[in-house]
Structure formats: structure tokens, C-alpha cells
Amino acid sequence: MFPITYYEQHAARLAEQYESLAFEEVHANLVDLLPAPGATVLDVGAGSGRDAAWFAAQGYDVVAVEPSDAMLAQARSRHPSSRIRWLSDDLPDLANVRRLGLRFDFILLSAVWMHVPPAARQRALRKLATLLAPQGRIAISLRLGTPDDERAMHPVSLPELASLARQFGLRTVHVSDSRDRLGRTEVWWTNVVLGLPDDGLGALPLLRHLILVDEKSSTYKIALLRVLARIADSAAGLARHEAESVVVPLGLVALFWLRMFKPLIEHSLPQMPAGRPAFVTDNFTSLFAVTAVELRIGSVFRDRTAKHLHQSLSEIAQVIRNMPANYLRWPASDKPIFEVTRRRQIPTPSPLQIDDIFLWSLGDFRIPLDIWQALTHYNVWIEPVLVAEWVRLIDAYCNDGRPDIRTLAHVLLAWVDPARDTGFARAAVERLRAAGKPVYCVWTGARLRDEYDVDHCFPFAAWPCGDAWNLMPAARQVNNQKSNRLVTQAALERAGDAIGAWWQDAFLSQGDGQRRQFFLEASQTLPLLVADPGTEDVIDAMKVHRIRLEKDQGLRAWEPGGVVKRSRAVVDSPV
DNA sequence: ACACTAATTACATGACCGTC
DNA sequence: GACGGTCATGTAATTAGTGT
Incomplete structure (x- = not known):
């Protein structure tokens, strides 16, 4: 699709050429249109990384995408920065970028559009529009004049781009012409900036309608929406992305459903006007000994329990x-x-571990892309509305005058992992110390004595996740300072090696079972890009997720400080 | 080819709710 | 209060895979 070979062959020379110009020189017209520093920027066709580096230096978080590996290598070595995430990806699909689950405040396509074949442009612009945050901008430069045959260019024009933009509800915010900065008189440029006219939350009114207005003769609809909201928020890693939709395992939908309803059914809270829900069968009631907390990815079941659960x-x-x-x-x-495809039931594995293969074996659940995006980005606001509506329905169905029905329903609808909490990691710390291995605070490098805390790297209040990878040993005063704040990208970057060493000692060296569990949890909750992840990939995915939490929930930043830093700690820690 | 099982479809019934 | 629409749910018949 792209003339990648040309860039592969001439990467060094081209990079030299790009680097000879400054961002301000090339993009003078953009400077006034940029969001405030701290915003998230996507640089598509990053080339030598010049623009990505400029954004990073101004304090933006940057995802820089480049299809040519040689070019990408040039860019990485020229501009090492913790604020830039480099990705190999190309238009029109941007599959890897979409998998990050981020939305961008500013998207830059500098000298890229002429490489996109006209037939693919509609799709490309649609993808870009869906990646745009509310109030976001897309800047595209159009190369006009004599084409360069060597690089397989296609003709571009402002009317063509403007008409495509209108199809996707984008309006043209700014247009300007500029001469070629490399001094070629036969080439000139038109710079176009596009933006969403509204707030870009198209699916929210629909969700609101479904939750509050739509007719319901049971809690089923609300339950399904909440299941999807929870999956989007905490298990997005299992989703498969398609052009216009996102597909999640039907087994996962059923699992979350079972987990949500179980406490309600066991406390006899009615879920419909008369009778009991259809899924409360002998198989369901046989699961009474299984706690809701056990119903999660990675759990293992045997014999009759496995059979009942599967059924x-x-x-x-x-x-x-x-x-x-x-x-x-x-x-x-x-x-x-939504579109549901069932698959033929497989024989119940023995023992039954709830993993991705098992969850997919029940079928596919397809969710339209805009609804998925609304759930991913705004679950913080959507889920409380769902819970309130669910409670209201239960209250309406409950006519035996139980007084505290609403309170009880609220408690039973809470989604918590009390058993996992931090005890799991604490046990690992104790085990290591008993074996005579020192344990270090991942943030400061200080060696931990008797006083230490197990820290949720991403604050539990903002994102309730008790997965092993999210638990870090920390000096007590550090954890107190950190409280509910979000670690900065730079601090996470610095702590990378220490975190990797901790995971290795605490979880990964504890046999295949724990190792598998660790990566299963991580790939369930984090946007991992690779099929067979290592610790590096998990840390990378954490960096991306960190940006998401920061943008979507506006958490305050935290940087380790006030404690003497000992950089030797990383070297000290046993591998 | 055959038996077996699960999934799917068709059909029927009844509760509930808003509307006229 | 009759009426029609929306669902939940049960039953029975049909179809589609799977193992042998």
C-alpha cells in the first residue's frame, strides 16, 4: 500500500533531510491550533520522528506511527523519549493504534495523504475520526504540484478531502497554503485542519435512551449493558477489533453475567415481575459453593463444579x-x-480453567464501535447510572415490603475483589524475605524493612483492579504520599526495571501455573499488543493504560520524591 | 450410515403496561 | 376495561454437528 520500500532503502538520507528542518518552520500554521500541553497526540507517518520529538518536548504524550521499520529505527535512535510510544502501523486501518484504546486530541498527518490510495481514503479518514477525542483536531498536509514517481504518490486535492470530511461529520477548521520548505519550486502544500463539530460522544445519548427510557420487563437489559461496561473497562484486552465493531467472547459476557446475578439471586432479590429468571436452573443453583470472586479469568474448576459451570x-x-x-x-x-453468534458446545475440559480459549468457545458477541468507545471511555459515568436503574427495577419488582431493599441491592451490586486485594502480593514479599532475598521499593529503590505497603500502581479507587501485575511493594511513606494519585509516565519509565524484577521474583518464578495466571490477567485487563507477551510488553501496555486513566478520569499526577533515591537498587535486585 | 446430543425454530401461553 | 405490543418462558418439532 505505502511505498515502504523506498523509505526502507533511503531511511538514513531521508531522516537527515527531515531533521534539517524545525517543526516550527514546517508547521508554523499549526502552532495556534494545538491543544494545551499534556494532551495526547498521534503522529501518523512519523518519519524521522522530528515532529513527535517536538511534541514530546512541549509536554504532549505522543503515539508515533510509521510503517517503515528502517525509518522507525532511525526515529527511535534519534529521539529517545519516555513520552513517545513508537508503533509500526499504517493507514488505512491503523489496527495497532486502535488496539491501544486511546483517543487523541491532535492527529498529525504530515506529508502522508498522497501515499494513501484514493480508494482507501474514505476508510482511512473514518478510522482517524473515530480515534479523535472530543474537541480534537486532525491536521493533514496535501502535497500539490509535480508528483514524485519514485515514491508512488497519488493525486490529492482540497475538495476531495473536504468532501470526505463532511461524510464523517468533520468540519474544516483551517486551510492555508505554504511553499515547500525543502526549496522545491515545483511542489507546494495546502495545510488542512479538521475537527468534530460536536462533542463526539454520539453513542452516549443512545446509551442514555436504552438505560432510562427503553421498556424493560426484567433487569436483563440493564444487566447486559452493565456486563459490557465492565468488560470494556476491565477486560478490554480480550476484545477483537473489526472495522465497524468490537467482538468479545460470549463466554466472558456470560461469566460476568453469572457473577453479577449470583449474589442477587442468592438473596432472593426479584429480577422480574413474576417467577425467576430463565437462567436459574439446576446448573446455576449447583454453583452455590462458588463465590462471585472466583468467577474470573484464570480460575480452575474440576469435576461436577466444572460441568455445572460450563452448562x-x-x-x-x-x-x-x-x-x-x-x-x-x-x-x-x-x-x-448487538449480534450474538453461538458456537457448538465443546466437551467440558478437565480441569476447566477459565481462559480465553474457553471463553471464545461459547461464541462471539459483537458490539458497534461507537458504543464500545463510549463504554471504554466513559464507564466511570455510565456504570453508576446502570446500577441506580437496576436498583430501581428491583425495588419496583419487590412488593413484599422489605424495608432496606435498595440498600441491600446496592451492596450486592457492588463489584469487588475483596479476597484478592493485596494479601497475595504481601505473601510474596514475606516469602522472598524469608528466603533471604531483599525486596526494594519499586519507586524509590529503597530496601524495604519491616514497614512496607503493597501499592496499587493504578489507584484502586479509580480503577479497581487487584491483578498481580498492579501490585507493587513500596516504602510506607511513599505509598502514603501517592494515595489516590497516578504515577507519572517518567516515573513509571524509571521504575520499569525494578517492576520487572519484582514480578519475576514474586510471581513469574513460582511455576508455570502462576506465570500463566499472571499473563492471563494482564492480557485480560491491559491493551497488550502481542500474542505471547513478556514483562516488557506488560510494562509498555501499562504506560498506555496510564495515559488513558489520566485523560479519562483526570487523576492527579504523582512523582516519587522526598525519599532519597538510590539508583543502585535496580542493579542490586536479584534477577 | 447411524445414533446421539445440542442448537435452533416454531408455536403457545400468560403477565404486564400504556393507550384509547 | 378492551386491545395490542412486549417479553418471559415452556414445549415440541426440526435441524445441525459429532463420534463411531
Whole structure:
């Protein structure tokens, strides 16, 4: 698609040429249109990394994308920066970028558009539009004049781009012409900046409608939406991205469903006006000994419990398919919003571990892209509305006059992992110390004595995740300072090696079972890009997720300080 | 090819709710 | 209060895979 070979062959020379110009020189027209520093920038076709580096130096978080590996290597070595995430990816799909789950305040396509074949441009611009944050801008420079045959260029024009932009609800914010900065008289440029006219939250009104207005004759619809919201928030890593939709394992939907309903059913809170829900079968009631907390990825079940669980999930999948997924329709339409594909039931594995293969074996659950995005980015606001509505429904169905029904429902609807908490990591610290191995604070490098805390790297209050990878040993005064704040990108970068060493000692060296569990949890909760991740990939994914939390929830930043830094710690720590 | 099982479809019933 | 729409749910028949 792209003339990658040309760039592969001439990477060094081209990089030299690009670097000879300053960002301000080339993009003078953009300077007034940029968001405030701290915003997230996507640089598509980053080339030598000159622009990405400029953004990073101004304090932006940058994702820089480049299809040519040689060029990418040039850029990486020229501009090492913790604020830049380099990715190999190309238009029109930008599959790797989309998997990051980020939305960008500013997207730059500098001298790229003429390389996109006209037939692919519609798709390319659609992708870019969906990656744009509310109030975001896309800057595209158009190369006009004589084409350069060596680089496989296609003609571009402002009317063509403007008409495409209109299709996706983008408006043209700014247009200006400039001469070629490399001094070529036969080439000149038109710089176009596009933006979303509205706030870009198209799916939120729809969700609001479904939650508050749509007819409901049971809690099924609300339950399904909350399951999806939880998956988008805490298990997005298992999702498969397609052009217009996101597909999650039907087994995961059923698992979360089972987990949410279980406490409610066990406390006899009615979920519909009469009778009990269809999925409460013998298989379901046989699971009474399984706690809701055990119903998560990585758990292992045997014998009859495994059989009952498998059957119950299968029945739930069927109920979801026939009921809420069938009756959640687009407004004024009889077309279902979600698409469910069931697969033939596999024989129950023995023992049954809840992993991605098992969850996919029940089928696919397809979610339209804009709804998925709204759930991913705004779950903080959506989920409380869902819970409130669920409580209201239960209260309405409950006519035996139980007084504290609402309070009870609220408590049972909470989604917590009390058993996992930090005890798991604390045990690992104790074990290491008993074996005579020193344990260090991952943030300061200080050796931990008797007084230490187990820190949720991403604050539990903002993102309740008790996965092993999120738990870090920290000096007590450090953890107190950090409290509910979010570690900065630079601090996370610095702590990378110490964190890797901690994981290795605490979890990964404890046999295949723990190792598998660790990566299973990580790939479930974090946007991991590779199939068979290592600790480096997990840390990379944490950096991306960190940016997401910062943008979507506006957490205050925290930087380790006030404690004497000992850089030797990393060297000290046993590998 | 055959038996077996699960999934799918078709059909029926009844509760509930808003509307006229 | 009749009426029609929306679902939940059960039953039975049909179809689609799977193992042998």
C-alpha cells in the first residue's frame, strides 16, 4: 500500500533531510491550533520522528506511527523519549493504534495523504475520526504540484478531502497554503485542519435512551449493558477489533453475567415481575459453593463444579442471545444493536480453567464501535447510572415490603475483589524475605524493612483492579504520599526495571501455573499488543493504560520524591 | 450410515403496561 | 376495561454437528 520500500532503502538520507528542518518552520500554521500541553497526540507517518520529538518536548504524550521499520529505527535512535510510544502501523486501518484504546486530541498527518490510495481514503479518514477525542483536531498536509514517481504518490486535492470530511461529520477548521520548505519550486502544500463539530460522544445519548427510557420487563437489559461496561473497562484486552465493531467472547459476557446475578439471586432479590429468571436452573443453583470472586479469568474448576459451570454459562449465553441481546434495538427500528453468534458446545475440559480459549468457545458477541468507545471511555459515568436503574427495577419488582431493599441491592451490586486485594502480593514479599532475598521499593529503590505497603500502581479507587501485575511493594511513606494519585509516565519509565524484577521474583518464578495466571490477567485487563507477551510488553501496555486513566478520569499526577533515591537498587535486585 | 446430543425454530401461553 | 405490543418462558418439532 505505502511505498515502504523506498523509505526502507533511503531511511538514513531521508531522516537527515527531515531533521534539517524545525517543526516550527514546517508547521508554523499549526502552532495556534494545538491543544494545551499534556494532551495526547498521534503522529501518523512519523518519519524521522522530528515532529513527535517536538511534541514530546512541549509536554504532549505522543503515539508515533510509521510503517517503515528502517525509518522507525532511525526515529527511535534519534529521539529517545519516555513520552513517545513508537508503533509500526499504517493507514488505512491503523489496527495497532486502535488496539491501544486511546483517543487523541491532535492527529498529525504530515506529508502522508498522497501515499494513501484514493480508494482507501474514505476508510482511512473514518478510522482517524473515530480515534479523535472530543474537541480534537486532525491536521493533514496535501502535497500539490509535480508528483514524485519514485515514491508512488497519488493525486490529492482540497475538495476531495473536504468532501470526505463532511461524510464523517468533520468540519474544516483551517486551510492555508505554504511553499515547500525543502526549496522545491515545483511542489507546494495546502495545510488542512479538521475537527468534530460536536462533542463526539454520539453513542452516549443512545446509551442514555436504552438505560432510562427503553421498556424493560426484567433487569436483563440493564444487566447486559452493565456486563459490557465492565468488560470494556476491565477486560478490554480480550476484545477483537473489526472495522465497524468490537467482538468479545460470549463466554466472558456470560461469566460476568453469572457473577453479577449470583449474589442477587442468592438473596432472593426479584429480577422480574413474576417467577425467576430463565437462567436459574439446576446448573446455576449447583454453583452455590462458588463465590462471585472466583468467577474470573484464570480460575480452575474440576469435576461436577466444572460441568455445572460450563452448562450454566451455556444456558446464560442462550438467554442473553434470545432476550436482552435480541430486544435491545436501535430506536424506532427492529434491528438488534448487538449480534450474538453461538458456537457448538465443546466437551467440558478437565480441569476447566477459565481462559480465553474457553471463553471464545461459547461464541462471539459483537458490539458497534461507537458504543464500545463510549463504554471504554466513559464507564466511570455510565456504570453508576446502570446500577441506580437496576436498583430501581428491583425495588419496583419487590412488593413484599422489605424495608432496606435498595440498600441491600446496592451492596450486592457492588463489584469487588475483596479476597484478592493485596494479601497475595504481601505473601510474596514475606516469602522472598524469608528466603533471604531483599525486596526494594519499586519507586524509590529503597530496601524495604519491616514497614512496607503493597501499592496499587493504578489507584484502586479509580480503577479497581487487584491483578498481580498492579501490585507493587513500596516504602510506607511513599505509598502514603501517592494515595489516590497516578504515577507519572517518567516515573513509571524509571521504575520499569525494578517492576520487572519484582514480578519475576514474586510471581513469574513460582511455576508455570502462576506465570500463566499472571499473563492471563494482564492480557485480560491491559491493551497488550502481542500474542505471547513478556514483562516488557506488560510494562509498555501499562504506560498506555496510564495515559488513558489520566485523560479519562483526570487523576492527579504523582512523582516519587522526598525519599532519597538510590539508583543502585535496580542493579542490586536479584534477577 | 447411524445414533446421539445440542442448537435452533416454531408455536403457545400468560403477565404486564400504556393507550384509547 | 378492551386491545395490542412486549417479553418471559415452556414445549415440541426440526435441524445441525459429532463420534463411531
